[in-house]
Amino acid sequence: MATPTLDKADSKPEAGFADSPYITVTLRIRRFNPEISAEAAWEDFQLEIDPKERVLDALHKIKWDQDGSLTFRRSCAHGICGSDAMRINGKNRLACKTLIKDINPEKPITVEAIKGLTVLKDLVVDMEPFFQAYRDVMPFLITKDTNEPTRERLQSAEDRERFDDTTKCILCAACTSSCPVFWNDGQYFGPAAIVNAHRFIFDSRDEAGEQRLEILNDKDGVWRCRTTFNCTDACPRGIEVTKAIQEVKRALITRRF
Ligand code: SF4
Numbered sequence: 001m002a003t004p005t006l007d008k009a010d011s012k013p014e015a016g017f018a019d020s021p022y023i024t025v026t027l028r029i030r031r032f033n034p035e036i037s038a039e040a041a042w043e044d045f046q047l048e049i050d051p052k053e054r055v056l057d058a059l060h061k062i063k064w065d066q067d068g069s070l071t072f073r074r075s076c077a078h079g080i081c082g083s084d085a086m087r088i089n090g091k092n093r094l095a096c097k098t099l100i101k102d103i104n105p106e107k108p109i110t111v112e113a114i115k116g117l118t119v120l121k122d123l124v125v126d127m128e129p130f131f132q133a134y135r136d137v138m139p140f141l142i143t144k145d146t147n148e149p150t151r152e153r154l155q156s157a158e159d160r161e162r163f164d165d166t167t168k169c170i171l172c173a174a175c176t177s178s179c180p181v182f183w184n185d186g187q188y189f190g191p192a193a194i195v196n197a198h199r200f201i202f203d204s205r206d207e208a209g210e211q212r213l214e215i216l217n218d219k220d221g222v223w224r225c226r227t228t229f230n231c232t233d234a235c236p237r238g239i240e241v242t243k244a245i246q247e248v249k250r251a252l253i254t255r256r257f
């Protein structure tokens with residue numbers, strides 16, 4: 001039996017292919033390579049891209065097609081791992097959650113490393129001070145039970161709701177690196193550490209709330225917060241970061257949580 005062939009004239013282009021959606025955009029990237037220069041400098045890259053693609057796609061295209069030395073972190077590409085927070089047009093965002101069409105592609109799109117942490121290369125910062133503050137608040141369940149339960153520790157829906165918002169943190173550092181107090185003095189624990197302390201302080205199953213509150217009562221703890229709301233604006237998970245910080249402050253005063 002003859003194999004059916006498709007006449008080229010009869011074949012239809014894929015939807016959206018006939019009118020190319022591609023546009024030319026300029027990404028203005030803050031480059032830094034300590035092996036080449038002690039100074040950072042802006043570099044422009046032009047590329048063709050579908051405006052429905054993301055800034056992360058644009059960075060990939062530049063790295064793969066134009067300059068393999070461009071350095072940035074990413075892993076999941078879907079807003080889960082928190083590794084690609086960067087300043088895009090002056091605002092902290094996840095590159096994998098930022099569509100080109102949403103950030104005025106008619107003008108050069110600026111991309112630079114998040115602030116307040118040492119830049120190691122291009123868009124990669126040293127996250128160690130950020131993760132040290134996270135470790136300092138003991139972000140894990142602590143109980144004093146000598147008899148470990150053989151089944152899960154039950155909790156009412158109402159008690160679970162109490163800290164639901166702060167469970168959504170993906171440790172991207174967008175909040176902490178948008179905080180002017182953190183920029184001026186990297187000793188401040190920063191919003192992300194407080195959010196992760198909140199997640200356990202208000203968990204009815206946890207028994208180390210007092211300890212965590214004392215850690216955050218430190219001179220570099222919650223009282224450094226100036227309620228600028230930058231952190232809430234920056235959070236890609238929509239966490240009410242400033243509200244969580246306020247709740248921790250209140251718990252420190254009332255000792256009720
Ligand atoms: S609170 Fe939001 S902005 Fe801050 S680290 Fe967690 S997910 Fe990122």
Ligand code: FES
Nearest residue numbers: 077079081082096
């Ligand atoms: S690459 Fe994982 S959050 Fe963007």
